[in-house]
Each structure stands twice: as C-alpha cells, then as structure tokens.
Amino acid sequence: MLKKLFKPLIISIKRMPSENFEESGEFLSKLEEIIKKTEETASELPKYEEIDEKMVGIVEGFFYSNVIINFRKNLTIPDNKEEFDLSEQDVENIEKKFEELFKNCQEFIETDKIGQNINMETYLDFKNRLKESNDNASALLAELEDYIDIDSCQERISQFKENLNTLGKELEINNHTGEKGELGISVSFGGSKKVRQPSYEIKLPDKLPIISDLANEKDKKILDPGDLKKEIHETEEFENIPTFEKYYPSLLMMDEYQKSFFKHWLKKWRKGEPIKVEGNISYIFVYIYKVLSLQKEGRLREVVSELERIRQVYSEEEKLCGYLDDWISDTYVLMGEFEKALEHLKNQPIPFREDKYYSLKRHLGLPIEGKDILTKYSTNVLTEYGEANLDKVEEALTQILRDYEKDNEVSLIEELTEFSPNDFPIYSGTEQGYNIKVDIDYYKFDNMKAEDIISPKERSKESMIRQAENKMRTEEGEPKVGEGWVSEKKRKKAKQKIRKKRKTRGEKKRSRIEERKGEKNRRSAYAKIIDSINAMVSKDWDKALNLLDDAMDKLKKESPYSKYRSLNRDKVKRDFEEFGHYLKTDQRLLNRAKAAYAVNSNVTEDFLVPLWGELLFEDFTFLWLADNIQNQGLMEDPSSAPQYFRLTTWTDCPEKEKIELLKKVSLGERPSLFKKASGLSFDGKKLLKVMIRRKKDIDLLPSFGGYKYLLDPENAANELSDRGLALVDDEIQTEDLLQVLTVKQLKECFYEKGTITWTGDKKSKIESIVNSYPDKKIRDEVHSKTTETILKRTWNYDDELKKLTKAQSLAISILVTKERQRIDDKINL
Structure with a gap:
C-alpha cells in the first residue's frame, strides 16, 4: 500500500538532482549524501560559530523542507485523499493555513534562499498546528513519517551536530614586529592544506575576529x-x-x-x-x-x-x-x-540551595552557625530591637548551638543532614553538567528534625532564636523580650493595626466613590440595553448594535476592576453582526434552534445564549426564538415542546405589549404571562444579578455564545458535552427526538465523522440504549431492523439515513451522538 500511496518527490537543494524514490531508504541515503558534503566543507573552513550555524541550517533545512513539501504533494494525490477521507475543502484549507511555510520550504529547496530558518522547531510547530486543524491530514503525515523512517533521519542529524564540533581549522594568532617596531598580529589557519572554496554559498564575516x-x-x-x-x-x-x-x-x-x-x-x-x-x-x-x-x-x-x-x-x-x-x-x-x-x-537564600550548602559544610568539617539558622527561621521571631542588632544575635545563637552540641554530645551538621545516594549536582539545568562527578558526598537537610530542635512546639521550651536575642539583650544591659517595657510583639501588632485601619479607611472612601460612578454608568448602560432590545424587536439591527456598543462603553467604565473591561469590543461587534445577519437571512439557524431545544426537555437558561444575550439577559433570547419558531410553523405541536416553548399566548400579544413585556424582563422581572406559561417559580431579581456577577461566563465568551452552537454544531459539541447537551443533524425529525434523548444516553455513545466506533461489547451497548426507549413499539422495530446493520464496521451516515424509517433514524441518531468528554479525557491524559 505504501508504494501506491507514497512516491515522495525528493527535491534536493541547489546542485543536487531531483529524483522520485520508490524505497524509503533512499530518503536517508540522500540525507547522508548532503551531510557528508557539508562535513567535508566544514573541515576545510575555520572553526567559527556562524559557520557551524549555517551548516546545521543547511542540513536541517534540506531535510524538513523535503518532508513538508512531500506531505504537500501527497495531500493532492487522489488515492491518498480517498484513503484518508480528505475533501477538496480540507486540502484547500490546509494550503491556505500553511501557504507561507510551503512557500519558504519550496524556496529553500529550489533557490539560493537558504536563510528561511527551516529547522526541527519549525517542523514540530507545523505538525502540531496540522493536528489541531485536521486529524485526517495529520494521519497522512504520520504515515509519511513512517515511510521515510523519520526517526533514523533525525538521529543521523543529531550525530552530524555532534561531529560538527570537531571539524574545522584552528586559527593561529602570531605576534610580529612591523618595520617601524609596532606590535602587529597576523592570523592564519592551522595545518598545511589550503582552504578551498566551499561548495555552498556560506557568507563568512567580513573580517575574521582575532579571538575565535x-x-x-x-x-x-x-x-x-x-x-x-x-x-x-x-x-x-x-x-x-x-x-x-x-x-x-x-x-x-x-x-x-x-x-x-x-x-x-x-x-x-x-x-x-x-x-x-x-x-x-x-x-x-x-x-x-x-x-x-x-x-x-x-x-x-x-x-x-x-x-x-x-x-x-x-x-x-x-x-x-x-x-x-x-x-x-x-x-x-x-x-x-x-x-x-x-x-x-x-x-542566595539558604532554602534555594541548602542541600548543596550543607553538603559543602559537612565536607569541610564546618559546624552550623547562627547565621545559617537565622536565614532560614528568623521570620517574625526577632523583635525590632533584635533585627537592629542582627550580628550580635548571630554570635549569641552560634554560642547556643555550640552549647547544645556539647550538652547532647552531638554534631548538629551530622544530626540534621542525611546521606543521599545521588551525586553532588554540578551545573544543574545545563547539558554541561551531565556525567560530571566529584568526590563529595551529597546530603539532604532534614527540615522537620531541625524545627524540633531550633523551634520546639512545646510551650515550656523557648526557641533557640529567642534565647539568642535574650542572651544578646542581657549582655547589652537591656531587659529580655517582654520584660521592663511593653512587649515588642504587642507594640508591633498595635502599629500594624493602626496602619491597617488607616489603609482600610482610604480604601473604603475610594470604593464608595468608585461605586457611585459605577452605579451611574450601570443605570445609563441598562437604559441603552433596553433601547437596543426595542431596536431588535423592530429589526433595526444597525441601531441595536450601536446602542449595545454604547452600553458596553458604559459598563467598561464601571470601575477599574470591572469584568467588562476585558471584553474585546471589536470582537463583540463582529459576533453581534454575524448573529444578526443569520437571524435575518439564514433559515438554518431556526432549524437548528428547534433541534437543539428538542434534544433535551430540561434545557436550562445557560444553554442557548447568544453573545448579546449574555450581556443582557437570557430569557429575551428564549422568548424571541420561541416566537419565531412558533410563528413560522416550525413546531407542529407546541404543546409537546419543552417548557420554554409553551408560550402559546405570546404570539397573540400586540407588538406594543411585547415591547413592554421585554422591558420588564430586561429589568429582572418575570412577567406573569411567562410565569403562567412555563409553570416555573422564579426570583424576580435573578436576571439582574446574572447580568452583573457572571464573570465566569463572560471570560468564556464567545465560545459559550449560543449562536456558536447553532451555526457550527460540530465544533460546539465539545463545549456542549459538559452540559450534557448535544446538537443533531437537521434531517433528524424533531418530533421523534422530543421524548428520548437523556443526558445518560448521550454520554453512552459517540460519533466519529460518519463512522460508528464502539468500545467494549458492541451488541450489549446497543441493546442497553435501545431498551431504554420509552416507546415499546419503537424498541421492537429497532431490535428487528437495525441491530445487525449498526454492527457493520463502517457506516455512511448521510446515505444510509435516507433509507431508514423514523424509528430507525431515531436509533441511529442516538448511536452517532458524540461522547466528547471521553475523547477529551483521553487527549488530556
């Protein structure tokens, strides 16, 4: 199959012939040829970093440019497109996405422009972006990599980089005295061979440096x-x-x-x-x-x-x-x-390198000193007087440590460090440190044991640091901590309390000022939002957009910390215009709205929310869409619809009353008309609070905008799965879906681009889903007519769907619903 699928066209860099290869080994052979030529050139040139960079650039550029160009050529082969399920649109999208990269690779191969910086990092970036945009094209690239044995090629390039460090001629720097006695310097290459012109056009510095x-x-x-x-x-x-x-x-x-x-x-x-x-x-x-x-x-x-x-x-x-x-x-x-x-x-602070620090101390036979302990444990222990006399405290603490060692007949440096089998680290974080070993034992500092000795938890025992400060105070003729005057600790706390109180007063004052400004802006913004809604109802989209834009300006000025400040206004305008355009011109929007509502009878307010609905309020969206769906006769039996569609009296309202109703909703009120129709209890201030506090949802915009679900159901499936919801194809009959699709059923099956894939026991999984249907007649029909067909290895969804009855369509629709969460979890792992 590989010979049929892949006939890579290897186009070498300048001065190398183009060939078609039938065997994958030829790719490595051609790479070997270019490496040898490059090494031969490098050996005749002076050792210089720019030369090494250019040599590596030639080899990596040759290899990765050829891989990328071969992928591009294979992408257009009809057999490959059929095998990997790539449409003309897929190929066109990939060509457009990587147009600049393909151009650079082609120039690298065919022209003198070898400065395009095509390297391994470029290739990995290309590979990752391709994976994100098209899984099938990524699979084709993976098979191409297997065919050319990319691992062997990359290993050979790594060997070349290592060899390159040993190639090249040394510079010999000779001092000499000129005719007038001045000291001069001449530079020549080491060795007896003459330096011949390289076979590649490599630009050397205009003037070779004296120091190479x-x-x-x-x-x-x-x-x-x-x-x-x-x-x-x-x-x-x-x-x-x-x-x-x-x-x-x-x-x-x-x-x-x-x-x-x-x-x-x-x-x-x-x-x-x-x-x-x-x-x-x-x-x-x-x-x-x-x-x-x-x-x-x-x-x-x-x-x-x-x-x-x-x-x-x-x-x-x-x-x-x-x-x-x-x-x-x-x-x-x-x-x-x-x-x-x-x-x-x-x-450095001791904790940053303390294991190395104490290992060196132990190697030198040095004891732990007071400064070591204070660096690690002195936070909030010393008083202001102690901090002002830190050197004296260190001396006192060192003496206390020596007394402890004498009284307990121990060495603290040995007591608080444990031997580690690891080597003493040299040049951590660099490749220069690999395989460097020194004859020093490496120890780990025991923090828990140190705390028990230095700062015992028992109240009856005073910490060594406090003992050291009191010792220092006594020697200086000052009272101990807490004696002779108000406790330093209390005095410190009092000062902190005063500073905190002053700061709090200032913050409260600033907060009140900001709140007043914010309230003024909010009121003005909400007034513009209501006017924007009226413009939408009147289908004056330009006016609605301008009013919403003004409202966003006001909301962003609410305070320096307003959640609205992070919104990209231009993006909001584009999304709003797109949504408005589809509402006006595209009947598919309402078709998909119908299907989306129909798949779950427990639709929440968080679901079908367009971008402007998030900034305004959710219920307007539901009312407006429900009105359109019913008026256009898209739902044959509204009484069987989910609760949000049971608004039979809405269509009878005069236009003026509708506007008034919408105004009430925008202010957070649940109109009695809606309350009676839906039969739901509702907090009248809920929507107003939602408008202000929804920072989480604001941050997720526009990915959670409802219009995204409606216009692009495939890409939206990922987000929807978190809510237990899914979209279905327009061809699925809505009335057949109203009663059956539950969250549990949706999470038990998945759909992969027209092909049904099962894990585990296929038959039992199908039967468990089919047996959960509420309608026995449908269950029997599905059992008798679809089970055997569903178990086929592949399934052309669009073609076969046309041949099925409604009941069969219903069964298939369940089976092909995507369980995205499982796939996402697998990817995240």
Whole structure:
C-alpha cells in the first residue's frame, strides 16, 4: 500500500538532482549524501560559530523542507485523499493555513534562499498546528513519517551536530614586529592544506575576529584586554530589543532578528561595553552555556572569571544571578576550592540551595552557625530591637548551638543532614553538567528534625532564636523580650493595626466613590440595553448594535476592576453582526434552534445564549426564538415542546405589549404571562444579578455564545458535552427526538465523522440504549431492523439515513451522538 500511496518527490537543494524514490531508504541515503558534503566543507573552513550555524541550517533545512513539501504533494494525490477521507475543502484549507511555510520550504529547496530558518522547531510547530486543524491530514503525515523512517533521519542529524564540533581549522594568532617596531598580529589557519572554496554559498564575516569561538580558544582570555565597564548602556542600533525567553536557549532557537541582536550584544560584551537586555536573559544564557563548556578543556579559571564578570554587570537580573551563584560555586568545586564554593552559595537564600550548602559544610568539617539558622527561621521571631542588632544575635545563637552540641554530645551538621545516594549536582539545568562527578558526598537537610530542635512546639521550651536575642539583650544591659517595657510583639501588632485601619479607611472612601460612578454608568448602560432590545424587536439591527456598543462603553467604565473591561469590543461587534445577519437571512439557524431545544426537555437558561444575550439577559433570547419558531410553523405541536416553548399566548400579544413585556424582563422581572406559561417559580431579581456577577461566563465568551452552537454544531459539541447537551443533524425529525434523548444516553455513545466506533461489547451497548426507549413499539422495530446493520464496521451516515424509517433514524441518531468528554479525557491524559 505504501508504494501506491507514497512516491515522495525528493527535491534536493541547489546542485543536487531531483529524483522520485520508490524505497524509503533512499530518503536517508540522500540525507547522508548532503551531510557528508557539508562535513567535508566544514573541515576545510575555520572553526567559527556562524559557520557551524549555517551548516546545521543547511542540513536541517534540506531535510524538513523535503518532508513538508512531500506531505504537500501527497495531500493532492487522489488515492491518498480517498484513503484518508480528505475533501477538496480540507486540502484547500490546509494550503491556505500553511501557504507561507510551503512557500519558504519550496524556496529553500529550489533557490539560493537558504536563510528561511527551516529547522526541527519549525517542523514540530507545523505538525502540531496540522493536528489541531485536521486529524485526517495529520494521519497522512504520520504515515509519511513512517515511510521515510523519520526517526533514523533525525538521529543521523543529531550525530552530524555532534561531529560538527570537531571539524574545522584552528586559527593561529602570531605576534610580529612591523618595520617601524609596532606590535602587529597576523592570523592564519592551522595545518598545511589550503582552504578551498566551499561548495555552498556560506557568507563568512567580513573580517575574521582575532579571538575565535569560545570553545576553540586555548591560550587567550575570554574578554579582550581592558577593563570591563560596569555601567550597562542602552543600545542605539536596536530600537526594541527582540524578545527571547526560552528554556535551555540556544542559537538554533533564534530567528534572524534575534541572532543579529545576540551578535551585537556579544560584540559589545567582548569590547567591554555591556548593553541592556531588558529582562531577555536568555541571550546571556546562550553565552553562559558556551562559557561553561570550557570546563571540558580544563579552563576553569577562565570560566569562573567570566561568570563573576557577568554577575557583576547584570546584578539587577535576580533570576540570572541565582543561577550564576550556583554555577560559580560549582566551578570552584571542580577546582577543589571548596571554601570559595561555599561562600558563593551564601549569596542566595539558604532554602534555594541548602542541600548543596550543607553538603559543602559537612565536607569541610564546618559546624552550623547562627547565621545559617537565622536565614532560614528568623521570620517574625526577632523583635525590632533584635533585627537592629542582627550580628550580635548571630554570635549569641552560634554560642547556643555550640552549647547544645556539647550538652547532647552531638554534631548538629551530622544530626540534621542525611546521606543521599545521588551525586553532588554540578551545573544543574545545563547539558554541561551531565556525567560530571566529584568526590563529595551529597546530603539532604532534614527540615522537620531541625524545627524540633531550633523551634520546639512545646510551650515550656523557648526557641533557640529567642534565647539568642535574650542572651544578646542581657549582655547589652537591656531587659529580655517582654520584660521592663511593653512587649515588642504587642507594640508591633498595635502599629500594624493602626496602619491597617488607616489603609482600610482610604480604601473604603475610594470604593464608595468608585461605586457611585459605577452605579451611574450601570443605570445609563441598562437604559441603552433596553433601547437596543426595542431596536431588535423592530429589526433595526444597525441601531441595536450601536446602542449595545454604547452600553458596553458604559459598563467598561464601571470601575477599574470591572469584568467588562476585558471584553474585546471589536470582537463583540463582529459576533453581534454575524448573529444578526443569520437571524435575518439564514433559515438554518431556526432549524437548528428547534433541534437543539428538542434534544433535551430540561434545557436550562445557560444553554442557548447568544453573545448579546449574555450581556443582557437570557430569557429575551428564549422568548424571541420561541416566537419565531412558533410563528413560522416550525413546531407542529407546541404543546409537546419543552417548557420554554409553551408560550402559546405570546404570539397573540400586540407588538406594543411585547415591547413592554421585554422591558420588564430586561429589568429582572418575570412577567406573569411567562410565569403562567412555563409553570416555573422564579426570583424576580435573578436576571439582574446574572447580568452583573457572571464573570465566569463572560471570560468564556464567545465560545459559550449560543449562536456558536447553532451555526457550527460540530465544533460546539465539545463545549456542549459538559452540559450534557448535544446538537443533531437537521434531517433528524424533531418530533421523534422530543421524548428520548437523556443526558445518560448521550454520554453512552459517540460519533466519529460518519463512522460508528464502539468500545467494549458492541451488541450489549446497543441493546442497553435501545431498551431504554420509552416507546415499546419503537424498541421492537429497532431490535428487528437495525441491530445487525449498526454492527457493520463502517457506516455512511448521510446515505444510509435516507433509507431508514423514523424509528430507525431515531436509533441511529442516538448511536452517532458524540461522547466528547471521553475523547477529551483521553487527549488530556
């Protein structure tokens, strides 16, 4: 089947012939050919980061461009479209969605434009977007991947990236004296071979740098000689620094604009003129990873020197400094300078790196000190006087710890740490730290045991921190905590209470002002909403929309924290216009409204709610649709309809009374006419409250807008399943559905694009659903005529439906209703 389905057209990059391959191995073979040519070129060029990037870009671009273009070509093959159930519309939608990507891939393959940045990240993004838009097309791509053995190809590309680091010629930097005695520098390539022109058009820098890529420097310092300027300057060459925030960032993750900024930053850094990154510390991390890689060559002194420079310059970037302190400490560990390693961990809060901190202390034979304990446990324990004399408290606490160890004949550093089988972590969070092992045992700090000793829960025992402060006070000639004057704790609480009271008064005053403004805006907005409703009833859609727009303006100004402020006004207008358009022109809307109501006799107010209905009130929507459905004769027997349709007197109301009735509903009143017709109890203020407090539903708009359900039932099925509701095809007879579809039945079956799929015992599942029908005559007919047919492996829903009786249609409609929740749960897992 694969040979019939897939005949990939492999179009190589420039200077390589186009071929049709019948065997999947040819794809890997062609990739191998391009890799060998690229490696041969790289070996003849100087080692330089830009060259490596370009080489990787050529190989990845060749491979992923070909995969994507092959998918595009296979998408249009008639056999494939039939096999994977792809319509012409599906193909057209995919072509439109990925038009730019397809164009870039084609240009990469056929032209000189090899700067399109087609790489693995591009391909994964394409794959995910395709999955979201069309499952069948995604299945075709998966089979294409199997055919070309994409895993083997990607593995080979990974090997190529590793090999690339070893290729290329070293730069030899020679000092010489010119004719006039000046010191000069000449640059040449190592080795005896001449550098020949590469077979690909790779642009090298106009001027090769004296200092080459970090990983290839042997005897030079990372920075050029000269003092590093401490001030960070604004960069004039980039008006806006391109955002770059990635986990484990690398050059391959950057687009061309980001790369240009990174090169600019690196150039300035090497000149000793650091520039701001405005929080985009991923640029600096890319450089740091390169610096850390120097430890493989034993250049640890250079590594620690450069990391300390970065920390000094970018000290305001707290997140960056946290990692730098840790990695500087790790570098000192590799150098065997454990005291310095410990000192750098002190720059961070102990809990952040406490296991490493106490492991180093134990390795050095150092005891736990008062400062260690205060850093971890002093919150809300010390008084203001204690905090003002923190150094003296630390000394007192250290003495108390030593006394405890002497009295109990223990070492607290050993008592509070437990041996861990894990290796001492080096360069955590980087690939440079893999497989680095140091001869230091790793220990875990026992927090529970520490709390029992430092801050015992028994009231009779005083915490060591309080003991230390009292000891310090006694030595200073001051009374202990709580003695000789009002307790510091009480005084502190009194101050907090006064500040809180002042703050509360100010907040209440501001709140009252905002509330008055909000009330004024709400009243004005509701008046415009009522006018908007009148315009809808009169079918003056433009006027209704403008009034609603004004009302939204008022609601958004209600307060700075108003839920309406987050609404996108343009989106609301578009949705409103779309809904109004369909109400005026599309009969299908009312047909689907009828079917949607008919599937469940317990429809709630939350169901069929268009966007404007959410902002105004639900009942108007029901009344208006019910009126249209009945007036147009779409429901043959209104008395058998769900409760919201039992409004037989509504159609008899004069137009003027209808408007008055709608006004009352908009104010939260349940008109007696509606109350009698529906037989429901109702809180008259309910709707008004709903209009104000429905933040959750507002946030979900427009996905929960009722018109979405009516106009696009397939995409709405997901949301509807949460409410136990579903839409049915227009061809299903509504009168046959009124009594039978319950929430339980809907959740027992599902429908998958015209094909019935069952899990478990097919026959028993069908029988359990059929046996739940209230009408025995229908049950018998279904048993006798449909069970065997339903058990067929596939089912063409549209064609077969025409051949069925009403009862059979009813049975099939139940069987093909989608149980979306089960599918969603499976996807989420």
